[in-house]
Amino acid sequence: MSVTAPAAVTSEDHTMGERLADYVLPKVPVDLLAASAGRAWVYPNRSLSFLLGGEKRRGKRFNWRRPYFAVADRVLHCVVPPGRDYTHHYTQLLRSACAFIGLGADVTTESPASGQGLEFVDHWLPDDLPAHDLAVLGYVDPLFHDHTTGWTHRPGFGWRTARIGSATALLLGCEFSFWGDLAGDLVTALVARGHTTNVVYVGKLGGLQPDMVPNTLIVTGTITRIEDHTLTWDSSLDLTHAPPTLRTGTRHVTVPSVMDETRAWFRDHRDDFDIVDPEIGHMARAAATAGVSFDYLHIVTDNLNGTYEHGLYAERSAPVATRRRRCLRDIEAILHRSLT
Template identity: 45%
Template sequence: MGEQLHRYVLPKVPELDLRDVQAIKVYGSPSLALLLNAKPLDSKLFNWRRPEFIRLGGFLHCVASPGRDYTWHYAKLIATAGLIRGQQRPVVLTQPRRYEVERFIDRWLPLSLPDADLVILGYVQHLFRQEAESVPWTHCHGFGWKRIEVAGATVLLLGCEFSYWGDLSGSLTAAILRRGITSWVMYVGKLGALDPSLAPNQWLATGQSSVVDGVPFGWQGRLQYVRPTGRTLRDICHVTMPSVIDETREWAVEASQSSQVVDPEIGHMGRAAVKAGASFDYLHLVTDNLVKDFGQGLYDERLKRVASQRKSLVMEAEQMIRRSIVQTC
């Protein structure tokens, strides 16, 4: 993000009095009660819980959702904010173990979720408003859902109050498939471009492969069989990274030689689907460009013109999903 980095980082890390703080400890907690709403809701039903900062003795504790990537991401955010503000303190990261991540998801994912032909995660509050308007959200601590009918198939729109960043998304996908709720998961979200020709908020991207920890692999999806809309890019080369802060200029130059887009979740979700023998698709809005400055990015998501452009892309995403249901269900 270059010179705009502070606009992304600082709103996520509160400015606190650190004069007597020896170090900042970052770790995960299995309790949703410790994940608070750090910003106005603005009718935002999902993804509003954020890590809590608690001062105890000579330490500042950052308590986050117990994801290995999410705690890593927040440790990087805190360290970066300290550099920007001139308030550097040692950041001590304790990453959760894999079983703790899985246990957290299993604890909070409701047992009462209904079966569906397709489960959609991510941008669910904005999808299929015509079909979903008369169906109320069912809420359970941490999640909310609607089961609607789209093109003759049952679709479960599953929203989450906390951020299932990185490997948490893989554990969520695995739990959904393990419980037999569906055999097809789709993630509609946003990602960054490594291709200088892809302007933010103008394109949708989808594919069936990613690189995680330097290892490429693929999965089976259904969008590959669908005629794309005019602004949908298929067979995109994707790379999964644990934190936006890891996406440095040097990294982006090297990664752009083999990848076109990047985000923290897709690879983990695809890998969970492969293990379960299920279908997985992503259909993401390209919302940022890491190698060329278009004057738009993650730092200005609330601007009206950005919201308008994304609304148009969401409508195209709905077209693609309908086509995939008609052709594959």
């Protein structure tokens, strides 16, 4: 199904304000977009073949493959993994990029077919992936260096095993980002294969409350709002003797894209929610459907109030890296206590 995209999100509309361009423009090929005069087509990878090109490795072990861009017949083709939220996100990126470089945007979106995302993820999950007491997804590369085996790599994924006391944790990294609903498909595939009965997602998200200083705070909770439904679950984490960086009981809301975090959206949601990201709701729902436990431990990396210097547009600076390392050490301590 193909649809015409909504209007572009501009700096005046978005909670990032003037820094929105710093977030958007590095994510799209501006030269190819200009060559196509703003005409673009966003659609899911139609086969199970892995994404071609789109590399943004920069020394990263995971989360470095990006959607593939190419111009054909004066139209910029943007080929993304088969997730609804993926197609929406890149549609919004392209429309905003057109606005920033002074082009009229003519962007068409083709959503993936039902079940296409799960088929894609299941295809690329390695056949020899082991089963463990806990599967840790997301920001796994920095965790448990003193307790793990070496990395095993297959196209699309890599993993290692951490032994903590009598328990084992599967640290599963992904070469492509599992945006939005595709994250739920990953949980569904892992559980269906019998790889784990416990899932923890370690990631980053946005804070809606003014006291949430980016890269100094870890959040967790057991409630989310997704697609106009409220979902709650029980935590399996041991949060006794929690570090001062941890804030529990946070109220989460799931949105398809960071681009949806506009000033108007923020005004409508800041009184009811504390944090926002595109994945937690989908993963929690998939875990609940499969009858397994789910938790998240996320670093607040940007504040939608716009009162702090660092955000998603400046993630590689030394102060950000230093603060995140402390948060990751605290996340590791929480997981260690929960496993033992």
